[in-house]
């Protein structure tokens with residue numbers, strides 16, 4: 214039990230990386246607040262955790278809204294009396310340069326950067342009083358270098374912001390025994406992976422199975438290990454960073470991409 218007695222809030226835990234992490238953290242003894250704007254899939258994660266004997270609750274949030282982030286932190290504290298881990302994981306994929314509109318640029322900023330910023334600000338107040346805490350982000354390989362996600366520049370720059378936020382916060386809160394780290398996945402097989410695609414009108418286009426196989430095959434050739442990642446592989450890194458095994462690691466952006474970059 215590597216997270217015994219810990220309380221974790223995980224955003225975007227209704228799907229993909231967030232769900233895999235919520236299930237793993239619960240298995241390792243953490244009490245989880247699953248936060249997502251999709252109530253159905255968020256509740257499904259809670260049910261899966263409970264069925265396996267774990268503890269979890271759900272809160273419906275729009276991470277793009279500052280008040281929802283603050284309420285999410287307060288709810289975790291009210292429910293479980295403390296907050297050990299905040300994992301800012303929810304995120305939106307972005308369109309190409311040509312298809313970027315003011316609306317989706319602002320959504321990208323709100324969901325991927327503004328919301329997490331204010332979630333941290335509020336969580337840090339709680340963690341400071343406790344004398345300990347652990348903050349994680351899901352950044353992206355795309356936030357490290359243009360090779361990761363140049364074809365979607367709005368996404369890449371916002372994820373770069375998340376990485377610098379990790380660095381800044383770690384320097385501000387280390388003195389309170391709070392660590393801050395950022396996981397930077399390469400292509401990972403989740404629903405977001407499907408919405409890497411936009412049609413000519415700028416709408417997210419979900420790939421059919423054949424299109425997806427062809428797309429993956431193209432990526433697999435660029436990856437040293439020959440395949441895209443799984444949400445469970447990202448969750449394993451999150452567990453290491455959330456546990457005391459990584460007690461001297463803070464301010465890091467850790468790439469996990471099968472060697473593509």
Ligand SMILES: NC(=O)c1ccc[n+]([C@@H]2O[C@H](COP(=O)([O-])OP(=O)(O)OC[C@H]3O[C@@H](n4cnc5c(N)ncnc54)[C@H](O)[C@@H]3O)[C@@H](O)[C@H]2O)c1
Pocket residue numbers: 224225226227228229230231248249250251254274275276277302303304305306324351352353354397398399400401402403404405406444
């Ligand atoms: N899949 C990849 O290839 C990849 C690569 C690098 C980084 N990432 C990052 O990983 C994180 C998780 O994405 P994923 O791949 O698991 O995708 P996913 O689509 O499977 O999961 C994202 C979850 O976030 C939730 N969400 C989206 N917007 C929200 C909002 N405004 N408020 C609350 N919840 C919201 C969705 O409902 C969904 O449950 C994201 O930050 C993404 O940018 C993914």
